[in-house]
Structure formats: C-alpha cells, structure tokens
Amino acid sequence: METLSIGQYDLIYNAFSFGFATLAAATLFFWLGIGQVKPQYKTALIVTGLVTFIAAYHYFRIGQSWSDAYTLADGTYVPTEKVFNAAYRYVDWLLTVPLLLVELILVMSLTRSETVSRATSLGLAALLMVALGYPGEVSDSGSMRWIFGLLSMIPFLWIVYQLYSGLGKAIENQPENARGLVRLARNVTVGSWCFYPVVYFAGAVGLEGATATVIVEVGYTIADIIAKAGFGVLIFLIAMRKSEDVADRNASTVPAE
Amino acid sequence: METLSIGQYDLIYNAFSFGFATLAAATLFFWLGIGQVKPQYKTALIVTGLVTFIAAYHYFRIGQSWSDAYTLADGTYVPTEKVFNAAYRYVDWLLTVPLLLVELILVMSLTRSETVSRATSLGLAALLMVALGYPGEVSDSGSMRWIFGLLSMIPFLWIVYQLYSGLGKAIENQPENARGLVRLARNVTVGSWCFYPVVYFAGAVGLEGATATVIVEVGYTIADIIAKAGFGVLIFLIAMRKSEDVADRNASTVPAE
Numbered sequence: 415m416e417t418l419s420i421g422q423y424d425l426i427y428n429a430f431s432f433g434f435a436t437l438a439a440a441t442l443f444f445w446l447g448i449g450q451v452k453p454q455y456k457t458a459l460i461v462t463g464l465v466t467f468i469a470a471y472h473y474f475r476i477g478q479s480w481s482d483a484y485t486l487a488d489g490t491y492v493p494t495e496k497v498f499n500a501a502y503r504y505v506d507w508l509l510t511v512p513l514l515l516v517e518l519i520l521v522m523s524l525t526r527s528e529t530v531s532r533a534t535s536l537g538l539a540a541l542l543m544v545a546l547g548y549p550g551e552v553s554d555s556g557s558m559r560w561i562f563g564l565l566s567m568i569p570f571l572w573i574v575y576q577l578y579s580g581l582g583k584a585i586e587n588q589p590e591n592a593r594g595l596v597r598l599a600r601n602v603t604v605g606s607w608c609f610y611p612v613v614y615f616a617g618a619v620g621l622e623g624a625t626a627t628v629i630v631e632v633g634y635t636i637a638d639i640i641a642k643a644g645f646g647v648l649i650f651l652i653a654m655r656k657s658e659d660v661a662d663r664n665a666s667t668v669p670a671e
Numbered sequence: 672m673e674t675l676s677i678g679q680y681d682l683i684y685n686a687f688s689f690g691f692a693t694l695a696a697a698t699l700f701f702w703l704g705i706g707q708v709k710p711q712y713k714t715a716l717i718v719t720g721l722v723t724f725i726a727a728y729h730y731f732r733i734g735q736s737w738s739d740a741y742t743l744a745d746g747t748y749v750p751t752e753k754v755f756n757a758a759y760r761y762v763d764w765l766l767t768v769p770l771l772l773v774e775l776i777l778v779m780s781l782t783r784s785e786t787v788s789r790a791t792s793l794g795l796a797a798l799l800m801v802a803l804g805y806p807g808e809v810s811d812s813g814s815m816r817w818i819f820g821l822l823s824m825i826p827f828l829w830i831v832y833q834l835y836s837g838l839g840k841a842i843e844n845q846p847e848n849a850r851g852l853v854r855l856a857r858n859v860t861v862g863s864w865c866f867y868p869v870v871y872f873a874g875a876v877g878l879e880g881a882t883a884t885v886i887v888e889v890g891y892t893i894a895d896i897i898a899k900a901g902f903g904v905l906i907f908l909i910a911m912r913k914s915e916d917v918a919d920r921n922a923s924t925v926p927a928e
Contacts, residue, residue: 460699
C-alpha cells in the first residue's frame with residue numbers, strides 16, 4: 415500500500431459510503447415494490463434486492479476496512495499494518511454476479527427447464543470469471559494480473575455471446591411493451607461489466623501507486639452501483655411493465671394508455 | 672492456538688464474512704418468499720429462514736471472536752489472550768440442526784401425528800448428536816476427540832437410517848412434481864452432514880496446527896452454507912412446486928405453460 419493525500423483518501427472513503435447508501439436504498443426500493451408486481455415476477459424482485467443487500471453489506475465492511483488500513487500522520491494518510499481487505503469485493507462478486515444473471519432470466523419468464531438450464535450455465539460461467547480474476551487482483555506482479563485477467567475474459571466473452579445469441583432470441587419473444595427494456599437490461603449488463611476489466615487492467619499498465627488506487631476503488635464502486643442498483647431498476651421496470659400488460663388484457667374494456 | 676500467516680488468517684476471516692453474507696441473504700430470500708406459497712407450506716419457509724438467521728447471527732459473532740483472538744505482529748498473526756470461541760458453532764448447531772430436520776418434515780405435509788412424532792424423535796437425536804460432539808471439540812486430547820466423535824456418530828447413523836427407511840416411504844408418496852426434489856433434499860441433508868465428521872476428525876488425525884485450523888474453520892463454513900442455505904433453497908423450491916401443483920389442479924381449464 416502507498417501513502418495517500420487527504421483528498422485521495424477522502425474521495426475513496428466517500429465513494430464507499432455513497433456505494434453503501436445507494437445499494438441499501440436500492441434494496442429497500444426493490445423489496446417494497448414486491449407487492450406491486452404479478453406473482454411470477456416476485457422472485458425476480460426478491461433476487462434483485464438480494465444482490466444489492468449483499469453488496470451493501472460488503473460496502474459497509476469495505477468502508478470499515480479502509481478506515482483501519484490508513485492512519486493520518488503529518489497531513490498524509492499512511493498505511494497501517496492492517497492491509498485493506500480487497501477480498502470483500504471478490505467475495506461479493508462470487509455471490510452477486512451469478513445472481514445478476516438469474517434476475518435477468520427470471521424476469522423474462524422463460525419455461526421452467528430453460529430457466530434452470532440458462533441460470534445454471536450462465537451462473538457457473540460468472541463464478542469462474544470472478545474466481546479467475548482474484549489471483550491477479552491480489553498479486554503484486556503486473557504479469558500475474560495480465561494472465562489471470564485474460565483467463566477471466568474467456569468466461570466473460572462466453573457470457574456475452576450467450577446473452578446475444580441464445581438469450582437474444584428469447585428477448586425478441588418478450589411482450590412488445592417490455593422488449594425494449596429487456597434489450598436495454600441485457601446491454602447494460604454487458605456495458606457495465608466491461609467497466610470492470612478496464613479498472614482491473616488499470617492496475618497492470620503501470621499507473622502510479624496512489625492514482626491507481628483511486629482509479630481502482632472509485633471505478634469499481636461506480637461499476638457496482640450501475641451494474642447492481644441501476645440494472646436492478648431496469649428489472650423492476652420490466653416486472654412492472656409486464657404485470658401491467660396482464661392487467662390490461664384482463665380489463666379489455668378499459669382503453670390502454 | 673497457533674501462529675497463522677496473514678494468508679491463513681485472512682482466508683478464515685473472509686470465509687466467516689462470506690458465511691454471514693450468504694446466510695443473511697438466504698434468510699431474507701426465504702422470508703420474502705413466504706407470500707408465494709400455499710398456507711400449509713408457510714411454516715416450512717419460516718423455519719427455513721430461522722435456521723439461516725440463527726446461523727448468520729453466529730457467523731457475525733464468530734467473525735468478531737476471530738478478530739479478537741489474533742493480533743498482527745511482525746507480519747504474522749499471533750494469538751491474543753482471548754481464545755477464539757468455538758462454542759458459537761455448537762450453540763448454533765443445538766438450535767439449527769433439529770430445525771433443519773423439522774423443515775424437511777414440514778414441507779412434506781405428513782399427517783399431524785406423524786409430523787409431531789417424527790419431528791420430536793429426529794429433533795432429539797440431532798440434539799444428542801451435537802451435544803456429544805462438543806466435549807471432543809474443545810478437548811486438547813486426540814483420544815477424547817475420537818471417543819466423543821464416535822459416540823456422536825450413533826445418533827447420526829440413527830437419523831440417516833430414519834431418513835431412508837421410515838421417511839423414505841413418505842418421500843415416495845410425495846406428489847410426482849416434487850418427489851425428486853424431496854429425495855434430493857434428503858440426500859443433501861445426509862451428504863452435507865457427512866462433511867462435519869470429516870472436518871471434526873481432521874482435528875484428531877494429527878494434522879499440523881495452522882493447517883488443521885484452516886481446514887476445520889473453512890470446512891465447517893462450507894458445510895454450514897450447503898446444509899443450511901443450499902438445503903433451504905431446495906425446501907423453498909419444494910414449497911413453490913407443491914403450491915403450484917394445487918393451483919394447477921384448481922384451475923384445470925387453463926392450459927399449463
């Protein structure tokens with residue numbers, strides 16, 4: 415770990431606090447909305463809230479670990495003996511990244527067998543992707559970061575391929591009023607996930623220590639908020655829109671909006 | 672207690688945090704799903720969430736006790752005066768292990784008298800199993816660990832016998848769409864419980880200190896997650912499947928998806 419200026423330390427600390435507040439609020443938003451959607455979409459909202467709940471817990475712990483990892487001396491923050499616990503992020507991703515794919519699959523209301531098979535294969539690929547990234551993240555060697563980062567890209571690219579090929583057809587079969595949103599949710603998944611390797615490799619291209627720390631920690635925090643809370647809002651909107659659709663059909667004498 | 676490397680200490684610390692996050696998220700998942708199942712399965716989901724709630728509480732305490740039990744000195748973690756409280760696990764198991772069997776019995780919707788008699792006999796056997804293991808766990812003597820470990824195996828084997836003989840018949844009488852899942856839940860119970868004696872006796876076969884600590888703590892954590900959260904997901908799926916079955920029968924004019 416390297417010495418940080420007060421501004422650098424505070425920026426990261428505040429990013430963690432912002433992450434906790436956003437993810438905790440998103441959790442409550444998704445769960446309080448469960449009563450508003452049709453039964454077949456309730457599990458999707460429960461899982462969406464689980465993802466942000468797990469992430470909020472980890473941001474709380476990450477904030478504590480950050481406080482313990484530095485001490486103020488002569489106007490700069492110097493590392494203490496307690497190293498900042500980067501593993502919290504990976505433990506979080508191990509749980510939440512497969513669940514993010516499960517959310518998307520659940521809100522699409524595929525057949526039971528397709529739901530199970532796609533959730534299993536995409537979930538396992540996501541687990542592998544996260545697990546392969548960890549050895550590079552904790553290594554001090556830039557080449558280890560490259561090797562494990564590139565290995566981790568293999569399951570990532572497979573997931574992207576699945577989201578556009580296999581799941582692409584299912585997306586085109588979504589009800590018309592939700593199709594655009596499901597497509598957007600799929601694109602936000604891929605787009606926000608692309609941010610992680612950029613941050614990851616920022617630690618491998620020889621950026622200066624303190625600047626690299628700021629980029630990595632703030633970058634991951636922004637990516638987590640978009641990929642979990644932002645993506646979750648899309649899942650919520652899809653569930654609402656599809657619930658509305660059924661209601662409209664049942665009450666066909668009432669003109670559609 | 673023995674000196675641990677930073678990697679060993681962190682691995683155990685992160686396993687405890689992962690255990691807390693998984694069990695807390697599982698609790699909320701089960702309880703938020705209560706509204707989705709038929710009334711006769713609600714108690715099964717309430718109990719399923721109780722088990723993971725109790726376990727999440729204990730993992731939170733175990734994590735704190737772990738932090739207090741070691742201090743960083745010259746790059747290694749050395750034990751403090753405060754010994755790590757292994758009793759949290761046994762207190763947890765005293766409550767949760769009988770309840771795990773109750774979950775399985777409740778979701779099977781047996782007759783009231785069979786539910787009461789099986790829950791009582793299996794619950795008491797589980798209590799005895801956990802209570803007999805404790806004196807061996809806290810003893811420094813390998814032979815004490817063997818004696819109490821083997822005594823604890825007697826109620827364990829009786830439970831396994833009951834799950835396959837007495838309860839086996841009831842499982843074959845489950846509705847067809849849930850039978851495979853109930854059978855799987857029974858097998859996961861026995862399979863995941865077999866992991867505990869393996870970890871327990873790892874402390875008796877003379878493994879080296881620090882390595883044994885890592886195996887015991889990480890091993891118990893993985894076993895707890897599978898036996899409580901993983902098993903709970905199966906109970907949830909059984910309750911959902913059986914609720915669906917009733918709904919389908921009541922609305923037989925509506926074609927199945």
